[in-house]
Amino acid sequence: MKRLSYQALKSLNDNSFRLKEAPERVLQFGEGNFLRGFVDYFIDILNETQSFNSKVVVVQPIANGLVSVLNEQEGLYTLYLRGFEDGEKVNRKRIISCISRGINPYEDFEAYLNNAKNPELRYIVSNTTEAGIVFEPKDQMDDAPPSSFPAKLTRLLYERFKVFGGEKGKGFVILSCELIDNNGIALKNCVDQYASKWNLGEDFTKWVTAENIFCSTLVDRIVTGYPREEAENLNAENHYEDKLINTAEVFASWVIEGPKTLADELPFEKAGLPVMIVDDHTPYKKRKVRILNGAHTSMVLAAYLAGKDIVRDCMEDDIILSFMKKTLFEEIIPTLTLPQEELLSFANAVIERFKNPYIDHELLAISLNSVSKWRARVLPSMKAYIEKFEQLPSCIVLSFAALMAFYTGTRIENGALIGDRKGKEYKIIDNLEVLEFFAKNSKALSRPEFVSAFASNEGFFGEDLTKYDGFVETVVNYLDSIDTKGMEAVLKGM
Ligand SMILES: NC(=O)c1ccc[n+]([C@@H]2O[C@H](COP(=O)([O-])OP(=O)(O)OC[C@H]3O[C@@H](n4cnc5c(N)ncnc54)[C@H](O)[C@@H]3O)[C@@H](O)[C@H]2O)c1
Ligand SMILES: O=P(O)(O)OC[C@@H](O)[C@@H](O)[C@H](O)[C@H](O)CO
Structure with missing residues (x-):
């Protein structure tokens, strides 16, 4: 059986929506089940219905992970959403095609940092578990990579600042999905701590605050991941082998605390997606x-x-x-x-x-x-x-x-x-x-x-x-x- 790829889908005459090429406008920390069953699903829908025209670059936050498998499948995977919708049983399959590639910063740190030079990049999303947003004092500016997620992000922000610090509108919208209180604020605090510890200068600190929006967000969807028992049958049914099949409930809710202007650039509401942009998510x-x-x-x-x-x-x-x-x-x-x-x-x-x-x-x-x-x-x-x-x-x-x-x-x-x-x-x-x-x-x-x-x-x-x-x-x-x-x-x- 062929491995899932754009070519395999073409040869199977699969006409479902796919977006192979588009600018990389989203950088995602985390390749886990949750983000692939939630944020990437939303972006895929925006690409299909709102011409969002964006690909996601996935960064593996720790040394072990799945980005190599993601790359073997050209970023493609199959998501099943199952449950009830308006009282009706639903079992909906979608091939998610918003991911362009995965980067393991432990193997190619330069490829990771190069994302900062991409003028199209605008959004950063993360879910690094409750353990991910921490200030790790041992992390150094010249570690390649530093161990913690906030330290890796600070390095990237600094590269961005060096290239685009003089231009308006080149900071990021940062959407934290970790299940900790005020995740966006906690992340920003860690970045500020690294900026100070690494002596990155006042101009950088000011730029981080003025040009970047750190949003605290609340996510809700039960994502149950790879269906071990069923995978063989699902692959046989699909006529391709997918090592990253993901399963989740149909219900979803994403509450993002941020300025109302975000609704203009992120057309979730227009797409009928269950995403709210609010003044206070608490x-x-x-x-x-x-x-x-x-x-x-x-x-x-x-x-x-x-x-x-x-x-x-x-x-x-x-x-x-x-x-x-x-x-x-x-x-x-x-x-x-x-x-x-x-x-x-x-x-x-x-x-x-x-x-x-x-x-x-x-x-x-x-x-x-x-x-x-x-x-x-x-x-x-x-x-x-x-x-x-x-x-x-x-x-x-x-x-x-x-x-x-x-x-x-x-x-x-x-x-x-x-x-x-x-x-x-x-x-x-x-x-x-x-x-x-x-x-x-x-x-x-x-x-x-x-x-x-x-x-x-x-x-x-x-x-x-x-x-x-x-x-x-x-x-x-x-x-x-x-x-x-x-x-x-x-x-x-x-
Ligand atoms: N699965 C769900 O239903 C669900 C729903 C809402 C929230 N969540 C939360 O999302 C998080 C991830 O869940 P998942 O189902 O995707 O798990 P997963 O095991 O599939 O993925 C975990 C991800 O977190 C990263 N990670 C693990 N430890 C880390 C660390 N110390 N620092 C940085 N990154 C680290 C991994 O690299 C991986 O990308 C969990 O904390 C969970 O509480 C899960
Ligand atoms: O994912 P955990 O391990 O933090 O918690 C287990 C569940 O309570 C959790 O995954 C919920 O299903 C989820 O938070 C629903 O959005």
């Missing part, structure tokens, strides 16, 4: 992180221990669905200040999205780094609930106990702590400090000591959770019940 972010990500993080660890493997199966289980609904409607939503109707409608839509018959969203994939996720996505709801109702939110506290039960293990192997579900081992992935805490303490301490030691670790939670009245005792009781009755029975009792 209410949307809070709603999404607390409700959607909060529902994931507060449910999946308990559900996994109760024997489930994917999100949809949880939605088909009355006990788990009731637990999630109680968490959402009685403990999370009452703590949010946005209009209730809007919150309820968002939460109901999330439940429908989790039921998506086409998407197998693995609980173990969502469980990655659950300690920092619980802190960022669930703890704020617990605190707001205690403040409002002067009592503990029972489902949220159970989710904390479920996290501890899920993380119970004593052996670390190849960077993962090994857990046990009814005699079957699973991998717990988080940062080493968290894994070592559990490996050392889960069995060595008494249960109250274990819960107190975990809950009081300010490095994990930013504060001491033992200060909340009854918190430790309730978690200990839940853990006792999980041990004696099993997770399913405890969830049923809720």
Whole structure:
């Protein structure tokens, strides 16, 4: 079978939309599933419907990655969007052709920097995970490349400044998609820190601020990536081999905080795409992180221990669905200040999205780094609930106990702590400090000591959770019940 390429599609008489040649106007940090199922999809639609006429150059942010595979396929890949739209089942295939090439800056740093000299380049997008936007003090101006994403970006901006610093309108619109608070501001702060540390001069710093727009954005789409089980059949159906097939839900939302003028140059709205340009993205972010990500993080660890493997199966289980609904409607939503109707409608839509018959969203994939996720996505709801109702939110506290039960293990192997579900081992992935805490303490301490030691670790939670009245005792009781009755029975009792 031929590999996916422009020639292969031609010989298959595939007449779907493709744009082979166009100016490279977008530079993208990250070649992962998410950006390919979200931003690149939007750009592809703009190219087809709005004559956006832009190609995307993809930069691999870390040494290992997929740009070589992307180049083997001339930037092409197949995206399947699956779910419901206006009540109808949808399974839509699209060959995405907006990517011109991928660059690995660890192999060809010059090719990376040369992008700065391209006068047509206007947009920079990134998704380098929650770990990507960091200031790494070891990074030097003459590293080729420096290790962190913000340091790589600063190098590129400096090259741009050297070539076009005297011209108006040659800065970039920078759209950060990382799921951290105020991602655009955080990125700009790192760039400013490098500019100062590397002595790049006041003119450069002024140019960065005056000529570049750092937008904080909120992204929302469940992108499930390469469909391992189905790939062989899909390739056979398509008559070409695609090593980068991507899958995602149909729903998408991109909220971009930036000047209204952006709407003129980025015609998302005209194309009917779910992208909003707003003055303040933070209410949307809070709603999404607390409700959607909060529902994931507060449910999946308990559900996994109760024997489930994917999100949809949880939605088909009355006990788990009731637990999630109680968490959402009685403990999370009452703590949010946005209009209730809007919150309820968002939460109901999330439940429908989790039921998506086409998407197998693995609980173990969502469980990655659950300690920092619980802190960022669930703890704020617990605190707001205690403040409002002067009592503990029972489902949220159970989710904390479920996290501890899920993380119970004593052996670390190849960077993962090994857990046990009814005699079957699973991998717990988080940062080493968290894994070592559990490996050392889960069995060595008494249960109250274990819960107190975990809950009081300010490095994990930013504060001491033992200060909340009854918190430790309730978690200990839940853990006792999980041990004696099993997770399913405890969830049923809720
Ligand atoms: N998949 C989804 O449904 C979804 C939805 C919304 C947001 N997100 C977020 O998007 C991010 C990426 O998800 P994905 O599904 O594309 O994952 P992925 O594993 O396919 O891609 C990860 C990308 O991040 C880069 N990366 C990893 N560690 C990095 C580091 N330390 N510094 C710089 N770059 C780094 C990799 O090079 C790669 O390009 C995650 O943080 C996730 O929270 C994912
Ligand atoms: O991607 P993570 O690992 O940060 O979190 C897991 C899920 O909660 C997340 O991927 C959601 O599905 C996504 O944020 C929806 O937009």
